[in-house]
Amino acid sequence: MNVLAFVVLVVWLALGIGLSVTVVGLPLLASGLVACRWYGKLERARARRLLGVRIEEPSRLRARERGFFPWLWAGVKDPVAWRHALFAFVRLPWAVLSFVVTLVALLVGWPALPWLARWLSNVDRAMVRGLLAPPDEWERRIAELEADRMTVSDTAAADLRRIERDLHDGAQARLVALAMGLGLAKEKLLEDPDAAAAMVDEAHGEVKLALQELRDLARGIHPAILTDRGLGPALASLAGRCTVPTAASVDLPERPAPAIEGIIYFTVSELLQNVSKHSAARRASVEVRRVGDRLLIRVADDGRGGARLDGGSGMAGLAERLGSVDGRFVLDSPMGGPTRVTAELPWRGRAGTGRVGMARTETR
Numbered sequence: 001m002n003v004l005a006f007v008v009l010v011v012w013l014a015l016g017i018g019l020s021v022t023v024v025g026l027p028l029l030a031s032g033l034v035a036c037r038w039y040g041k042l043e044r045a046r047a048r049r050l051l052g053v054r055i056e057e058p059s060r061l062r063a064r065e066r067g068f069f070p071w072l073w074a075g076v077k078d079p080v081a082w083r084h085a086l087f088a089f090v091r092l093p094w095a096v097l098s099f100v101v102t103l104v105a106l107l108v109g110w111p112a113l114p115w116l117a118r119w120l121s122n123v124d125r126a127m128v129r130g131l132l133a134p135p136d137e138w139e140r141r142i143a144e145l146e147a148d149r150m151t152v153s154d155t156a157a158a159d160l161r162r163i164e165r166d167l168h169d170g171a172q173a174r175l176v177a178l179a180m181g182l183g184l185a186k187e188k189l190l191e192d193p194d195a196a197a198a199m200v201d202e203a204h205g206e207v208k209l210a211l212q213e214l215r216d217l218a219r220g221i222h223p224a225i226l227t228d229r230g231l232g233p234a235l236a237s238l239a240g241r242c243t244v245p246t247a248a249s250v251d252l253p254e255r256p257a258p259a260i261e262g263i264i265y266f267t268v269s270e271l272l273q274n275v276s277k278h279s280a281a282r283r284a285s286v287e288v289r290r291v292g293d294r295l296l297i298r299v300a301d302d303g304r305g306g307a308r309l310d311g312g313s314g315m316a317g318l319a320e321r322l323g324s325v326d327g328r329f330v331l332d333s334p335m336g337g338p339t340r341v342t343a344e345l346p347w348r349g350r351a352g353t354g355r356v357g358m359a360r361t362e363t364r
Contacts, residue, residue, distance in 0.1 A: 006092035008035075009085060022098055030075030033085065040084035040132050045089075047128045051121060058134035080134070087131040094127070178206045228266050230255050235286055238269050243276040244284045244301065251289040257348040263298060263325060264288060264345065271299040271341055278301030279339060290347055295344040305337035318343075 009032075016029030037058075047053040058080045075081070098120045105113045185199035226234040231305030232250040241245035255261065268286055275284045288297050309315045309331060319329035326346050333339040 006088060009088045013085075025070055026076060030072050031080055035074050035079035036081045036088065037078075039088055040080070043084075043087065043128065044132050047125070047132070050277060051125050051128065053125050053128050053142060054131050055128060074185040083131045086138055087127065090127070094123075095347040098124075110152070132195055165249065174206055174210045178203050178210065181206065194310075223265065226261060227258075231261055231264060231288060234261075235268055235288065238265070238272055239284075239286060240274045241328040242284065244272075244279065244281050246272065246275075246286060249288070251287075252295075256295060260295065260325075260348050263321065263327075264295065266301060267297060267318055267322070270318060274307070274314065275299070275301045275339075278307070279337075281337075281339075293347050295345040295347050297345070298340065300338060300340045302338045304335075305333045305339050307333035307339050308337045315341075 012028070012032035012035075016023070016025055016032055020262055044055045047055065048062040069313070102113070102117060102120065104110075105116055110116070122150070168241050181199055181203045185196045185203065188196040188199065223234060223237075231252065235250055256264075268288075272284070272286070277283055278358045279301045281301035284299070284301040286297075288295065290296070305317060309319060315329075315331055320342055322329045322345065328342075328344040330342045331339075332342075
């Protein structure tokens, strides 16, 4: 295996680097680096079985953006794959040297053979730990933050598209119809005052509907009640709008940062929408409290269960959004229920504010 890996590595490097000025060079180089990751996985398994060295698997390769070229660039500069390639390059000469030294010591009956074999094994272990281990914590954290930035960017772009669509199909279309109606009413004002009055009355109703749509849209961007009064009243309002009777409890010593408040609000909002649409539950509950330096969110219902992260209910998107701010998302929903969702976020208080007292809200 070492001979095969060495030969493939040399040929791949020669072709990939030599053809890097052409359109096939970089894809060939990136594909070879992906193969090096798989080779490293096999070597870690060998080290666990033969050397007793247990090495964690490195995080998977993730590009900053979606598409072929971001993947290509991420693959070419992947530090994990390059370390695996270096391991494959030095492994064959070291294996040959170890074999020769051990064979000579065995043939001449050298009494130091056990110590020599142990030393060679320790060098092998050091190579595995140095070249096949995951990147250090800072390097891993940087890679996670780069991937999280992509998630946040995708989420923001999707939200902007949703707002644009809602404005175009809702309030904007209604306002256009309202302008046309008022124009017709203006034309009929002198010749048919009664018809003009009816048109104005109809336009008045359209104005009310347009205002309501704009309020709903603004609530979807950032609700005023959350800004003005905090999480307690805001989540109580969500619980009151849920079609399933819901108890909401918010127990916080002070208000968290606005960004964290917004994430909690929209997380609970989407979870309660799932409860209304899919759970067939009789009761639900929402709990938000601080535990140490973390914020704990629990949403539960006594419905039929069976919710999954890949079930099309938006759970996977919630997990990604929470992960983008160093949060966690745990779903427990066996068939037959109940369903429990537990989410955690880092506590980030508001700068320049003291204690605001205990906020506790119960809504049924």
